[in-house]
Amino acid sequence: MSAELRITLAGAERVVAAGTTAGDALEADGRTVIAARVNGEARDLAHEVAEGDVVEPIEVSSDEGRAIVRHSTAHVMAQAVQELFPGAKLGIGPPVDNGFYYDFDVEQAFHPDDLKRVEKRMRDIVKQGQLFSRRAVSDDEAREELAGEPYKLELIGLKGGSLEEESVEVGAGQLTIYDNLDPKTGELCWKDLCRGPHVPSTRSIPAFKLMRSGGAYWRGSEKNPQLQRIYGTAWESRDKQDAYLKMLEEAEKRDHRKLGAELDLFSFPDELGSGLAVFHPKGGVIRRVMEDYSRRRHEEAGYEFVNTPHITKEKLYQVSGHLDWYRDGMFPPMELEGARYYLKPMNCPMHNLIFRARGRSYRELPLRLFEFGTVYRYEKSGVVHGLTRVRGLTQDDAHIYCTREEMRDELTSLLRFVLDLLRDYGLEDFYLELSTKDPEKFVGSDDAWEEATQTLREVAEAESLELVLDPGGAAFYGPKISVQVRDAIGRTWQMSTIQLDFNLPELFELEYQAADGTRKQPVMIHRALFGSIERFFGVMVEHYAGAFPPWLAPVQVAGIPIADAHIPYLQDVAKKLRERGIRVEVDTADDRMQKKIRNAQKSKVPFMLLAGDDDIANGAVSFRYRNGEQKNGVSVEEAIAEIVNAVERRVQV
RNA sequence: GCCGACGUAGCUCAAUCGGCAGAGCAUCUGUCUUGUAAACAGAAGGUCAGGGGUUCGAUUCCCCUCGUCGGCUCCA
Known part of the structure; x- marks a missing residue:
């Protein structure tokens, strides 16, 4: 046998010794380059290259690299869960957008506190630097090794079935098991049926966090038993993870349910029933x-x-076929005068x-x-x-x-x-x-x-x-x-x-x-x-984070007097604005001016118009915009023109 | 529909290991009024989601219903 192999590395031919791994060839550190693509297939860094192979690096910061990190993190989570909950049976644990999950059959659903414990155990495993080691097994060997994992056995049975059933556990060809090994002693810590690839070591997982848990049907069918799924996220760096968590936080701030209540736009009174909204005046005007x-x-x-109309006799939806196809999605009928009436679904x-x-x-x-x-x-x-x-x-x-x-x-x-x-x-x-x-x-x-x-x-x-x-x-x-x-x-x-x-x-x-x-x-x-x-x-609401452009804003202009004496002047300005179709409210409440600004700011009004002695003396008003900027001493005509213009052009400000 | 968490004042949240339910903001009343994110004081506000059970006594423990949240499934 030849002691040398010819491979293609980064587009260039290279000669390497037989037994060289993809990681060796790529001089991968397991940090930035965490896996290899060999002839187009993703492989572990420990994969030995063969004559004629084309070897490319998979970087942790690529989509593919992140997916591998996430998949490996799912393994770490499964290991932690099985250590803390010895009876837990494994479902599947693939990478998904922004993270990963793993499904488990456990006696009792996970409590949020359980996730903290699992995460803590995961951090220990990551710190320990367990090695992911791939091992090919025959179907029978796999069945024997995984005798205690009924769901894995089911997956093995499915192997070679339709393409759709192909998963991260079981590919089309040879079955493989990944052993997690203690880096010092080489002792087996845990193992899982998996097609891989994985990062070389748990230390190659730069950042992760468990997010939430919930029920999930085995293999996605409600006819199957329900497993408990834990979702997590994992990233190539702490910074990337923080940015992702920050985006989630931003999304939470924009949540229309929260903003809808805060801005007094709509509500879901319990008395009406689930999923039935009422729009309040401020939401009503936007609508x-x-x-x-x-x-x-x-x-x-x-x-x-x-x-x-909103209701009809059943005949209409018999003709249209809706009662055949979508009956379950319709409210049940009401009987009157010997006929059945349905609320219309379409x-x-x-x-x-x-x-x-x-x-x-x-x-x-x-x-x-x-x-x-x-x-x-x-x-x-x-x-x-x-x-x-x-x-x-x-x-x-x-x-x-x-x-x-x-x-x-x-x-x-x-x-x-x-x-x-x-x-x-x-x-x-x-x-x-x-x-x-x-x-x-x-x-x-x-x-x-x-x-x-x-x-x-x-x-x-x-x-x-x-x-x-x-x-x-x-x-x-x-x-x-x-x-x-x-x-x-x-x-x-x-x-x-x-x-x-x-x-x-x-x-x-x-x-x-x-x-x-x-x-x-x-x-x-x-x-x-x-x-x-x-x-x-x-x-x-979510797109604008509640700060609607002026044409849609429920209150387009808030008039804020410096003192009560300036109220009549502002009311006069407001009258002129109203004549131009502008929705304006003058704040005549018994608050100080600063408080009125705060209130208007919190309600996300696009324009605040302030007026005090100086403005009145000049026939002017002063703007405060939503971003906190101000423009003082603007003549009333110009101010009105600016506002009307912004509304008519439907621009955001 | 299924799995889980939860439901205390308009909002955000305390407290009660089964013994008279509390704060801030908002609301109302009064006092005070001048320049860009919170003046001061007082009052009012709760069948602790609803119903049933256990108990001398239930907001607290148990059951059911309704609703909310996170997942799964579904989404004409």
């Missing part, structure tokens, strides 16, 4: 302005406004009735019906969440009926319309997601799907936005494009959806008379821009 602007834009874009069937109310001509198409339609959905008790997941919501719902020939132009202008409008609300950073046909479950002809999907794709590509594919993700009745928005701190939210529907026109027997006198079926496009107003409202 009204959001809706008004949307109405105006829709009107300009050729939409017609309709209104439909507006489209009612809009179809409007389309069908008389014969339709091709000349009327595209027919664009728009409604702020309130719907009720029985969301399961565990999922309601602030304004983003509610049981009563108002959709800015439009249904567009057009001919097959018109579909392309309609979708193009529709997507542009949607993006433009979202930009007007201050959302700038988008990507699109295209959900295509599930070959197992669909209605409509193949060529209709093909044409619609292709059209959506072209329309999306024409916007030169990032397009993410979601193969098989469409509903059975038609393909969908959705607009994903990144907010001010980089979180993504699914906002608008544009969905083609080949099913409802059929079920409702919708038709129009074409130019040649024949009757044809229109194409139907479902489209919501905000999705639900409640949810959009919540996203806006």
